[in-house]
Amino acid sequence: MTFKQCAERYIKAHRAGWRNAKHAAQWEATLATYAEPIIGGLPVQAIDTAVVMKVLEQEVHDAPDKPAAPLWTARPETAGRLRGRIESILDWARVRGYRDGENPARWRGHLDKLLPARAKVRKVQHHAALPYDELPEFMATLRTHEGVAAGALEFAILTAARTGEVIGARWSEIDLGEKLWTIPPERMKAGKEHRVPLSARAIAILEEMRPLCHVNDGRDEEYPFVFPGGKRGQSLSNMAFLMLLRRMKRDDLTAHGFCSSFRDWAAERTNFPSEVAEMALPHTVSSKVEAAYRRGDLFERRRRLMTAWSTFCGTAKVAARTHDARASM
Numbered sequence: 001m002t003f004k005q006c007a008e009r010y011i012k013a014h015r016a017g018w019r020n021a022k023h024a025a026q027w028e029a030t031l032a033t034y035a036e037p038i039i040g041g042l043p044v045q046a047i048d049t050a051v052v053m054k055v056l057e058q059e060v061h062d063a064p065d066k067p068a069a070p071l072w073t074a075r076p077e078t079a080g081r082l083r084g085r086i087e088s089i090l091d092w093a094r095v096r097g098y099r100d101g102e103n104p105a106r107w108r109g110h111l112d113k114l115l116p117a118r119a120k121v122r123k124v125q126h127h128a129a130l131p132y133d134e135l136p137e138f139m140a141t142l143r144t145h146e147g148v149a150a151g152a153l154e155f156a157i158l159t160a161a162r163t164g165e166v167i168g169a170r171w172s173e174i175d176l177g178e179k180l181w182t183i184p185p186e187r188m189k190a191g192k193e194h195r196v197p198l199s200a201r202a203i204a205i206l207e208e209m210r211p212l213c214h215v216n217d218g219r220d221e222e223y224p225f226v227f228p229g230g231k232r233g234q235s236l237s238n239m240a241f242l243m244l245l246r247r248m249k250r251d252d253l254t255a256h257g258f259c260s261s262f263r264d265w266a267a268e269r270t271n272f273p274s275e276v277a278e279m280a281l282p283h284t285v286s287s288k289v290e291a292a293y294r295r296g297d298l299f300e301r302r303r304r305l306m307t308a309w310s311t312f313c314g315t316a317k318v319a320a321r322t323h324d325a326r327a328s329m
Contacts (some may be wrong), residue, residue: 004040129257132265149240152227197303199310
């Protein structure tokens, strides 16, 4: 049995227990990119510490203009997940009788003697956020960009939602009459249903997407995603926001950072209680006291908050870039 064959069987055996298909896809992508080129074809019994170290220390480029660096130091979070996945697969192979001996990918008491802890390799980098007082001008510029990605990013900002929740949004989750987006538990990181009130501008974006998804001619089953990708039946790529921000020459920002912009604005520019703003964000309740207080999801108060947020986001004058200006170039 090769490592690749064991990896495939491990994923197949555990797929039903994982929360969603995306988790399995992440396993497959990480292993295909970093592990299989080096150890995929090796008999699983032949994998030792030296081989595992070769995987974790392979050189990668973080950017075209930067020198190559070992995976463990260049991308510590990815490398840490990769190590853990290799360890799990090798444990599975041992229990199934395909290999014996110690697990060479084990961290505690083994690889921790050879590699620095991830926490010491690089300080945690928070998602780059735009100061909220700069957001209206950013939104005005964003609205001069056409395409699904621009509409999806604006929708993400207006709803304070995560990238994955937005690009995976389906029409079946949208209730235009109630101005409501209900994200099911299986698509939430916290594993709980999340209701999102939709402002007038968010509804307008959805209306702009409808013709692209053919929802008016009875073929919506072929176009289930609110923000469709390039191929029928597929959603927008999870790289779409990154590429859009690059085109806008805003590489200093990340899509998820706009959640921080929203939270700072709510705290500093509104009188809404903090628990209302926290409930608007798609994360778990941070304390048992708050959990007890929030027996409901404060929906009507959140609707007023998101309406105020949408109004604030639209306060800047529209940027000067127009179709006429492009035509004159």
